[in-house]
Amino acid sequence: MASLLTFPKGGIHPPEAKELTADLAVEEMVVPAELEIVLGQHIGAPCTPTVAKKDAVSEGDLLGEVVKGLGVPLHSPVAGTIKTLGMSAHPMRVSVPSVTIKTDLEAPARKYQKSDWQKVSKEDLLKKVHAAGVIGVGGAGFPTHVKLNPPPSNPVDTLILNGAECEPYITADYRQMLEANAEIVEGAKIILKILGINKCIIGIENNKPEAIKVMTEAAATGSTTEFQVSVQPLQVKYPQGSEKQLIQTLTGRKVPAFALPSAVGVVVHNVSTTKAIYDAAVLGKPLYEKIVTISGKGIKRPANLRIKVGTKLSDIVAYLGGVTPELSKIIMGGPMMGFAVSSLDIPITKTTSSVLFLAGDEIDSSPHSQCIRCGWCLEACPMGLEPKEIALHVEAGRPEDTGRFGVFECFECGCCAYVCPAKRPLVQFIRLAKMKAKNE
Ligand code: SF4
Ligand code: SF4
DSSP states (O other): OOOOOOOOOOOSSSOOOOOTTTTOOOOOOOOOOOEEESSSOSSSOHHHHEOOOTTTEOOOOOEEOSSSOOOOOEEEEEEEEEEEEEEEOSSSSSEEEEEEEEOTSSSSOOOOOOGGGGSOOOOHHHHHHHHTTOOOOOTTTBBBHHSOOOOOSSOOEEEEEEEEEOOSSSSSSHHHHHHHHHHHHHHHHHHHHHOOOEEEEEEEEEHHHHHHHHHHHHHHHHSSOOEEEEEEEEOOBTTTHHHHHHHHHHOOOOOOOOOOOOOOOEEEEEEHHHHHHHIIIOOOOOEEEEEEEEESTTTTEEEEEETTTBBBHHHHHHHOBBBBEEEEEEEEEEEOOOEEESSOOOOTTTTTEEEEEEEEGGOOOOOOOOOOOOOOHHHHOOOOHHHHHHHEEEEEEOOOGGGGGGGGGGOOOOHHHHHHHOOOOOOHHHHHHHHHHOOO
16 A cells, blocks of 8 residues: 655654544533633734623624734624623733623524525625634634635645644544534635635545545535545644645645745645634634533543633533543643643633643653753754754853744744653743744
């Protein structure tokens, strides 16, 4: 059998740890009594609130709009009353402006009717995606309507759907592919229509045979001469789901440093973002809930939950029966690229894919030591960077010199730190270097 496709440089094979939740169907979490919805959910400008204290809102109503700059509107995940316009804790920033809604727990869930997207022009489909507040839900939260409208100077010929889900523990995209495969393929066709192209490849790591099977069937059923959708199984190697690595794997094209995928004729969307595009274009449903994997030995009942944006970690923990005595660390996101959090007072955003409650034996807390110049970090880096040099320059107080070692090309995948025998916190050094070099 021919070997499976993957990217050519670096990469690692961390334990997958997906067995805790892979077979658990998505479960609707009970709506909490209160939601805290952060106004800055995406890359770009945060929303300006369109509601005031004591206003009544229905599910799907507008909460905020971007007045100036890059962004998308924000919607209410529930019916209820605006309690406050204040500040919330945020996993990556100290605190951020937010809207708190007191939920009307008696209100029925809003029903959405299907419409025929094929009768809608591509300009109007794009408007629907923007109006529904869709952003890339699998990563940084880039506004989707911008990605769907690449500059005419970069003609696009291929759409890639990212179903790799290479981070350990996370099974949210996997469940989405098992449970909403027809909608994802329909979403792919909507994107193809907007882009004016006909070729879509869905990349899925080979450790998800069920997802490959059902997505292949859905692609075969949903494809037409006008829209050709296919599935490509990929070798299991982290970070296979990173945009640049996925593009190189599937097309052989290398995205230049600091360029967007459209520079090589490609647009990439995550499978869950594609489902959100379907919801926007077919149902007119805004993006205000998420499938989130809650996993690790530190939570009593791991699960894949459909959660309203703005739900706090404390509500999730209570819903799942509490934490276990073994809990040692909480991470929002995956263990490779996520952020440790120290409070349960943090709300879920549109980009939260997982929250991990890890026990002591699931994390490596051994102390770090001096670099022994083994070169393993260089071999593991999928971008061909020199993480050891970046770290050494930060330690020596010269973070401004790290640009020549490619610090701004680093997307913080964590491969270098994972393989380092001296347990050096290379990603933390890199984040520090970026911050200081930017300030300079
Ligand atoms: S892997 Fe660690 S010890 Fe080896 S060269 Fe890189 S930083 Fe140094
Ligand atoms: S974190 Fe950055 S430097 Fe380290 S392996 Fe990933 S891309 Fe390379």
